[in-house]
Amino acid sequence: MSEQQTARPAPDPLTPVLSDTWDADRSWTLASYLDRGGYAGLRAALGQDPADVVATVKASGLRGRGGAGFPTGMKWGFLPAPDGGPRYLVVNADESEPGTCKDIPLMLASPQALVEGVAITSYAIGCHHAFIYVRGEVLHVYRRLLRAVEEAYEAGYLGTDVLGSGFDLDVTVHAGAGAYICGEETALLDSLEGRRGQPRLKPPFPAVAGLYARPTVVNNVESIASVPSIVARGADWFTSMGTERSAGFGLFSLSGHVTRPGQYEAPLGTTLRELLDLAGGMRGGKALKFWTPGGSSTPLFTDAHLDTPLDYESVAAAGSMLGTRALQLFDETTCVVRAVSRWTDFYAHESCGKCTPCREGTYWMKQVLARIEAGQGTEADLDLLLDTCDNILGRAFCALGDGATSPVTSSIELFRDEYEAHITEHRCPFDPAASALFDHTPRPARVLTAGVH
Amino acid sequence: MTIDAGPATNGTPAGAPRQRPGYDAETAARLAADAAQIVARYPHPRSALLPMLHLVQSEDGYVSRDGILFCAEQLGLTAAEVSAVATFYTQYKRHPNGTYTVGVCTNTLCAIMGGDAIFDELSEHLGVGHDETTEDGAITLERVECNAACDYAPVMMVNWEFFDNQTPASATDVVDRLRAGEPVAPTRGAASVCTFKQMSRVLAGFTDGRADEGVGAGEPTLAGLRLAREHGWTAPAGETAAEAGDAPSAADAASTGGTEGAPEKPVTGAEQSSADRKPTTEADVDPGGKAESPGTKPDPSKGADA
Numbered sequence: 001m002s003e004q005q006t007a008r009p010a011p012d013p014l015t016p017v018l019s020d021t022w023d024a025d026r027s028w029t030l031a032s033y034l035d036r037g038g039y040a041g042l043r044a045a046l047g048q049d050p051a052d053v054v055a056t057v058k059a060s061g062l063r064g065r066g067g068a069g070f071p072t073g074m075k076w077g078f079l080p081a082p083d084g085g086p087r088y089l090v091v092n093a094d095e096s097e098p099g100t101c102k103d104i105p106l107m108l109a110s111p112q113a114l115v116e117g118v119a120i121t122s123y124a125i126g127c128h129h130a131f132i133y134v135r136g137e138v139l140h141v142y143r144r145l146l147r148a149v150e151e152a153y154e155a156g157y158l159g160t161d162v163l164g165s166g167f168d169l170d171v172t173v174h175a176g177a178g179a180y181i182c183g184e185e186t187a188l189l190d191s192l193e194g195r196r197g198q199p200r201l202k203p204p205f206p207a208v209a210g211l212y213a214r215p216t217v218v219n220n221v222e223s224i225a226s227v228p229s230i231v232a233r234g235a236d237w238f239t240s241m242g243t244e245r246s247a248g249f250g251l252f253s254l255s256g257h258v259t260r261p262g263q264y265e266a267p268l269g270t271t272l273r274e275l276l277d278l279a280g281g282m283r284g285g286k287a288l289k290f291w292t293p294g295g296s297s298t299p300l301f302t303d304a305h306l307d308t309p310l311d312y313e314s315v316a317a318a319g320s321m322l323g324t325r326a327l328q329l330f331d332e333t334t335c336v337v338r339a340v341s342r343w344t345d346f347y348a349h350e351s352c353g354k355c356t357p358c359r360e361g362t363y364w365m366k367q368v369l370a371r372i373e374a375g376q377g378t379e380a381d382l383d384l385l386l387d388t389c390d391n392i393l394g395r396a397f398c399a400l401g402d403g404a405t406s407p408v409t410s411s412i413e414l415f416r417d418e419y420e421a422h423i424t425e426h427r428c429p430f431d432p433a434a435s436a437l438f439d440h441t442p443r444p445a446r447v448l449t450a451g452v453h
Numbered sequence: 454m455t456i457d458a459g460p461a462t463n464g465t466p467a468g469a470p471r472q473r474p475g476y477d478a479e480t481a482a483r484l485a486a487d488a489a490q491i492v493a494r495y496p497h498p499r500s501a502l503l504p505m506l507h508l509v510q511s512e513d514g515y516v517s518r519d520g521i522l523f524c525a526e527q528l529g530l531t532a533a534e535v536s537a538v539a540t541f542y543t544q545y546k547r548h549p550n551g552t553y554t555v556g557v558c559t560n561t562l563c564a565i566m567g568g569d570a571i572f573d574e575l576s577e578h579l580g581v582g583h584d585e586t587t588e589d590g591a592i593t594l595e596r597v598e599c600n601a602a603c604d605y606a607p608v609m610m611v612n613w614e615f616f617d618n619q620t621p622a623s624a625t626d627v628v629d630r631l632r633a634g635e636p637v638a639p640t641r642g643a644a645s646v647c648t649f650k651q652m653s654r655v656l657a658g659f660t661d662g663r664a665d666e667g668v669g670a671g672e673p674t675l676a677g678l679r680l681a682r683e684h685g686w687t688a689p690a691g692e693t694a695a696e697a698g699d700a701p702s703a704a705d706a707a708s709t710g711g712t713e714g715a716p717e718k719p720v721t722g723a724e725q726s727s728a729d730r731k732p733t734t735e736a737d738v739d740p741g742g743k744a745e746s747p748g749t750k751p752d753p754s755k756g757a758d759a
Contacts, residue, residue, distance in 0.1 A: 015688035023670070136656050140639075143660065175656045176503065177503050178545075194503060194528070194538065264677035342559070
């Protein structure tokens with residue numbers, strides 16, 4: 001990272017922007033946020049034409065931080081020309097992808113950064129009522145968001161005539177009620193409309209017919225929270241970090257068998273080797289076995305990918321997805337079958353039931369994986385799993401089904417012999433106690449009444 | 454805990470005299486006033502349904518039959534429509550919940566780091582399984598899915614407050630103190646855990662004034678920042694925003710179009726697409742333009758963060 005790139009000096013290994021205020025005293029309060037220069041972005045934005053704000057974010061190359069990586073400014077540009085009716089901004093704060101743990105701590109520590117981003121974005125796209133859809137399972141985050149919005153109203157950053165600009169904006173913070181699928185943007189909109197959270201057929205896209213069938217922008221928390229710094233410091237500043245097509249910084253969330261798990265805000269294009277070095281390496285010097293680059297829906301990587309630049313293009317070229325930069329690291333003590341079996345339980349539990357490939361596919365995969373893990377599988381089960389994945393991927397209604405196949409297919413590809421060991425030895429060759437963080441004697445059989453979702 | 458009132462929402466059996474269900478007049482009036490506040494937050498009343506179901510849980514400790522009928526009445530929906538929504542979301546309880554929901558994350562990462570052992574220990578200690586409540590009505594034990602605190606694994610949630618870095622011993626200590634009626638503080642959250650009903654009222658959007666309690670961040674959240682401070686690493690300086698000084702004139706801000714003349718269009722099956730349906734009407738693509746030819750295949754690389 002210390003070498004000079006072609007035209008610009010390489011940034012530091014870590015570049016705290018979003019996380020820069022998190023160590024302040026009472027960092028979540030408006031007073032603390034203002035002390036650290038908060039709302040400079042909104043003041044700058046209100047002095048510009050809204051179209052110029054959109055242009056700045058487009059020029060920054062900011063890509064959606066919720067997993068898909070779609071260019072944020074371009075998404076804003078999809079909105080049809082104003083027709084006099086309402087248009088909405090909806091922030092996706094339903095962070096639920098296994099391994100993903102960046103938006104929740106961000107909103108706990110610095111909710112005002114999100115509120116400022118909401119105000120700027122709303123101004124840019126001509127929205128006068130924005131929504132923050134936060135998952136319902138994070139009580140204190142919801143409290144902090146409600147309070148942040150309340151403080152912003154009191155100080156004139158929200159409400160009627162924002163900072164004397166003539167721009168009006170209301171913000172509603174909405175708590176979900178427990179459903180991973182509501183992180184899918186159209187399911188989120190259905191849920192926000194008071195319905196079961198099931199995805200909608202696209203097109204029409206939310207930009208054309210979103211919330212209440214009106215033009216709507218749905219953006220991830222981290223994307224929106226990145227907007228104030230871009231507007232305050234400029235698109236060139238943002239593109240001075242990251243790679244050409246994956247510009248800027250992002251929160252990399254390290255979890256699992258790593259010495260110092262946590263949030264590491266770095267330029268896109270950093271590598272796991274660099275991050276792992278910063279985080280003190282794997283616990284106890286054990287070997288890294290497999291990891292997810294961007295949550296459980298992204299195909300597994302191994303130690304062969306330690307030097308893969310963590311940007312959208314490089315990770316895709318290596319056969320996975322950057323996703324949410326949720327780096328879940330598992331060491332050599334971990335049974336990959338157990339890991340994948342548990343992720344599959346998750347997808348089966350969270351499948352909304354709307355489409356057959358996902359509803360039935362995850363249901364059956366869960367059972368096949370459970371019997372393999374228990375030593376009761378057969379050789380044919382591996383083909384059955386792959387065949388089931390084949391019938392889900394590309395045939396499911398939304399990305400949840402596709403995502404459910406990633407851990408299964410990638411783990412069989414990388415660790416087929418481990419699956420076969422479960423089958424031929426009729427047992428799991430691993431000791432679950434070895435992968436836990438504390439010493440214990442595992443109970444021989446799981447309490448069956450507790451095993452059913 | 455065996456009571457299952459059964460959210461009977463499909464009316465009464467044929468021939469049976471319809472018993473007038475519902476809250477007493479005072480409760481109904483109080484809840485209706487709350488419901489009106491919820492409805493006022495949204496452009497369309499039906500959006501109030503999820504928070505209103507949380508409100509019902511704050512009254513009854515679960516989504517009761519009375520609660521379903523109340524929501525239906527407030528929003529002009531049928532009981533079946535409300536019930537269909539209530540059964541979709543895991544936080545809505547279909548039978549009376551304990552004072553505290555204790556959820557152990559048993560999704561992959563937490564499970565492997567020790568969540569499985571913690572759940573088993575609690576299950577044995579409390580004598581209940583998943584989604585079951587102790588006889589004293591204090592604790593409902595659950596396996597929960599990833600709660601976005603993986604850097605604090607293994608994680609336990611009590612009424613959806615964070616209990617980070619748990620062990621079987623720390624978890625049993627927490628539930629013992631909860632059952633003894635002692636105040637228990639989460640790792641990151643309010644100064645003490647509130648009850649299920651109190652929590653539900655907050656989730657309905659009624660603040661309890663406790664936002665300023667607790668920490669802003671735990672150590673893992675600050676891991677990278679601490680390292681950066683230690684080494685003097687920062688983001689590039691960049692240009693500071695030209696101080697906007699006075700806010701812009703109303704005339705400047707009035708033009709809130711914010712889009713360009715010819716908006717770019719998403720392509721079916723490409724980025725931002727989850728399905729490969731061909732556009733069938735002009736409105737599918739652009740209400741003012743022509744339908745475009747669709748893309749080819751759905752891209753499995755789209756939208757990982759469902």
